[in-house]
Amino acid sequence: MTSTSPVDPKSNDEATPLKDSGFDSRFGPRASSIEKFAEAVGHSDELSPTALEQLFSCSGGRPRIADALVRARVKAGIPLTDNDPDRIDAMLSPALTPKIEGAKRESGALYLLTLFAWAPRITSAMVDLVHSAFAAAELAASAGSSPEGLTSLLLDEGLLTVPTDGDEVFTVPPMIRMLMRRIVTCDSDSAARSPREALGAAISDSIGRQRSGRREGLTEVVDLVLELRDWHVLERTWARRSVNVFIDAPSAVEAYLRVPEDVLAQNPILILARSAARRIDSTRTRLGTDDMPTLLSATDFSSIVLPEMRGLLAAESERRLTADEMSVVTMLEARMHRLNRENEAALNVIEVGRERLRHLGAGEPGPTLMLQAELNLEHGRNLIVAGRFPEAMCVLQRVVHFAEIYAPNSPHPLLAGLVEAALAGMGHGHGSDMDRNLERAREDARRFGMAALPDEYTALCIELMRSLDRLDLDAARLIIIALDQAKPTQFLGPIPHVLRSLCFVYEGRASAAAKLLVESLQVQLLPTTGVLSARFSAIVNIVSFVLAAAGEGKALQGLAERMSPPSPGYSVVKARQAFVFGQHDPLWTATGQLLAGDEGPRLKNSAMALRADMLHHEGRSAEALEAFVDMLDYCAITASVLAVTQLSKSAREALIPVSADCSEWEAVARSFNSAELTAAVLQKRLLELPETSPVSPDFQTDLTPAEQSLLFAIDSSKSIAQIAREFGVVSGTLKNRLSALYRKLGVRSRAEAVAHVHRGQQS
Structure with missing residues (x-):
């Protein structure tokens, strides 16, 4: 029943009554049945019917390929039923690898088969992508049958098969796939691009054209990129979709984590993307879930800092930065300064980066809209920290407009833009805008399947401010409980402490409110941080109000x-x-x-x-x-x-x-x-509301700032000599000043002056 000698394709005509085709010279004749197949494959009698059927299916019914594999197994002493894919690939002789030569119709079909062979799964979306890659290959005219016609030809030859179940449209027999994936080049007379180049071009075009709200086929595309190891496609994907890619295609986490180090070394965009993938992977481990909306909302991407990127913007290097890379490097360096509370340096970096982008060479492509939006988002955050609220509102509005038009069905940067715009409104005092932006952010987050916003802590602080704005203390107390459970994702300076203290004042606990502020390092540092880094003049207002309310x-x-x-x-x-x-x-x-x-x-x-x-x-x-x-x-x-x-x-x-x-x-x-x-x-x-202004000032007596300072100084256990040294005067001069102060207050001694002040604060 079996033959132990190599099968001569010419002697197999009787075994393969199917008509001869141009594919027979590349794969060997195709057996018309499994019985004919068994007759042509050596050692087939040692295989079970199931193993023989599997071999028939995997080889596409081509005895030459199956026989070569079986003989290689026997020679290597490996069981005939060994199904390890890597060993099978290694045992298929290089002589079996087809070549794409000339401009014949069969060459075009082989090229199309090579494209299909790279796809891990051939779904409807992948068929469209393969046909696009076929068009991008620019095949020679004589081989240029339509991909639909060539697909039919491949089906007739058994080189493509139709699965009986699942959502795959076609499959390539595994051993045929292995052989076709070996083809890295093709004859210049056949096509202008190699199959992998054509697939890379089609993927980039697909990602560029695909509407942000559509995710169909993206998982297959990412899986295909992993097969091709075309890492630049991942770079272009990030430049267009950023962190949204993790929701679009969850397998992107693994894809970015697998980018080789030598590729990362010269690519700021992929370094950032890989860092984001690591954050997602860490969150996934911590939370024990694969639900991407949950992971995305729980992961802090906005604090990713890459020290190795510092200085690239100003450095004169041999490799000039692209516009996309320039945007990413600018954003990362500005973020590093902001997180280090070097706000002026951050704004300067952004200006340098924007200036370089404005002077790109003629015909040089600008950054993608997504990367422009991310740079605007970072710019807006820095303007908020600087207290430049009107400017921040304008810049952040551009982020929201981009998201509304180009990424309306993706969480980033829409949610971040809305929350940051609400934060800017908090400083500037536009309460209705704050409500509108936060309400929309909440609604959109629910639409994206998120139970919380990506920056939930900031959103809760804003909502706490709004509850206090309307004196809804019940709501404020619930928000404070939620704040205690939420994880801060950006530095908000004194805001959380100040808002809590304001709530205390409204509850009649002004002393506790003042104690909270006095003991808070963030609030104590507030007045000394300088004009450019003072976060909120409105917050300073509340600090002074709380102190006055507490006397x-x-x-x-x-x-x-x-x-x-x-x-x-x-x-x-x-x-x-x-x-x-x-x-x-x-x-x-x-x-x-x-x-x-x-x-x-x-x-x-x-x-x-x-x-x-x-x-x-x-x-x-x-x-x-x-x-x-x-x-x-x-x-x-x-x-x-x-x-x-x-x-x-x-x-x-x-x-x-x-x-x-x-x-x-x-x-x-x-x-x-x-x-x-x-x-x-x-x-x-x-x-x-309880009393919030416990003093009853007498507006008939005005004290100068120097007199006020002196009055505070004597309200202590310090001696006259100690106070004189602090004021830089001799004791006699200080006593003269005190006498003048006593006369102005209508008192006769230090004790009466201090008592006078205390009465004024308590009345």
């Missing part, structure tokens, strides 16, 4: 002394300090600077509140009401009643009832875009 006049004085006039929030701190010490003219001057400046409506709102409170204490009721109603206009702009909460309880009880019917209250209520939050509800919450 911490000395701490408020210290805060003012550590700030300089150009610092964001300086004027509001000076105005609140003037209020505490009953200084009419300094308060009016400082609030005037705020109202004429550009520090945003939140601070202007507080300026009007301080004026209204001062006028109320002076008994100027009509003017106080006018200032209060003007303040409500700012409340409507900011969608916040924070400024109203800063008034003393007596001022609130006097001004809220007489203004209750003013249309400005309705405008404030509408700004929250909630049917349940009416003007009456807001007024009730404000009237029920």
Whole structure:
């Protein structure tokens, strides 16, 4: 039944009644049945029917290929049923490898078969990709039958088969696939590109043309890239889709992790992509889930820093950076400076990178829209840290617009752009924008299958601010619990501590609020960080308000002394300090600077509140009401009643009832875009609020800053000699100054002066 001698293709005509074709010279004649196949394959009688059938299927019914494999197994002493793919590939003689030569129709079909052989699975999407690669190969005209026609020819020859189940359209017999994958070049008369080059071109074109919302076929594409080891395709994929690729094709994690080190060494984009893949892989291990939306939301990509990328932007290297690489290097270096709190350096790096991008050579392609959006996102974050909120809003809006148009069905950079835009609104005081951006971010996250936002901690801080803006303390308490459970993913400076302290004040725990601020290193460092790196002038405003609410006049004085006039929030701190010490003219001057400046409506709102409170204490009721109603206009702009909460309880009880019917209250209520939050509800919450301004200042006695400092100095156990040394004067000079201060306060001793201050703070 079996033959022990090599099969001569010419003697096999009787065994292969199928018509001869151009493929027979490359693969040997095809057996018409498994019985004929067994007759032509040596040692076939030693194989079970199942093993023989498997051999028939794997070789595509080509006895020459099967016989060569069986004889190689016998010679090597390997069992005839050994199915290790690597050993099978090694035992198929190089002489069996087909060649693509000439411009015949069979050459075109072999080229198409080679393309199919590289696909791990031939789905409908892969058929389309293979046909595109066939077109990209630019085959010679005489071989240029349509891929559809050549596909039919391959099916007739058994070189493509139709599976009986699964979602595959075709399969290539395994041994035929192994042989076809050996073809790395083809005759120049056959095609302009090798099969692998043609597939790489088709993949790049497919990724470039594919709408961001469509993921069909991307997993197959990534799997094909792994087979081809065409790493530049992964680079182009990242440049167009960034971290979205992990949702588009979960196997991308493994693909990027397998990029060789020598390829990474010269490729910033792949270094970044591999780092992101490592983050995802680590999160997957930590959480024990393969659900990509969950992994994506739990992974902090925005803190990836690659020190080896530092300096590439300015370095004069032999290899010039592409526009895509320039964008990535700029973004990474700026991020490193931002995370090190070197904000000025970060903004300078971004400017250098943008300048180089503006001067690209003629005809040189610019960066992809995705990488431009990521650079804008980093730029926006740095502008927020610098307190340049209007600029940040403009830059971040471009990120959101890109996502809306080009990546509406992908989480990145849409979600990050919306959260960062809300954060910028928090600093600038646009409450309605904050609500709108966060609500949309939440809705989109749910649409993407995410239970939380990628930067959930930041989002919760913003939502805590908004709950305090509307005096919803029940919601604030729940958010604080969620904050304790969330993992911070970016440095927010004093924001979390300050917002918690504000909630304490509203709960009547002002002393605990002040203690929290005094013991927080982030808050203590805030005034000394300089103009360019001060995060939020509005946050400075809240810090000074909390200190005043707790009667911490000395701490408020210290805060003012550590700030300089150009610092964001300086004027509001000076105005609140003037209020505490009953200084009419300094308060009016400082609030005037705020109202004429550009520090945003939140601070202007507080300026009007301080004026209204001062006028109320002076008994100027009509003017106080006018200032209060003007303040409500700012409340409507900011969608916040924070400024109203800063008034003393007596001022609130006097001004809220007489203004209750003013249309400005309705405008404030509408700004929250909630049917349940009416003007009456807001007024009730404000009237029920505990005292937030415990001092009852006497605006008849104005102390100079030097007198205030001296008054704080004597409110201690220090001796006159010690205080004199601190002020840089002799004891006699200090005593003269104290005598003048006592006369101004109407007291006769140090003890009476200190008691006078304490009475003012407690009344």
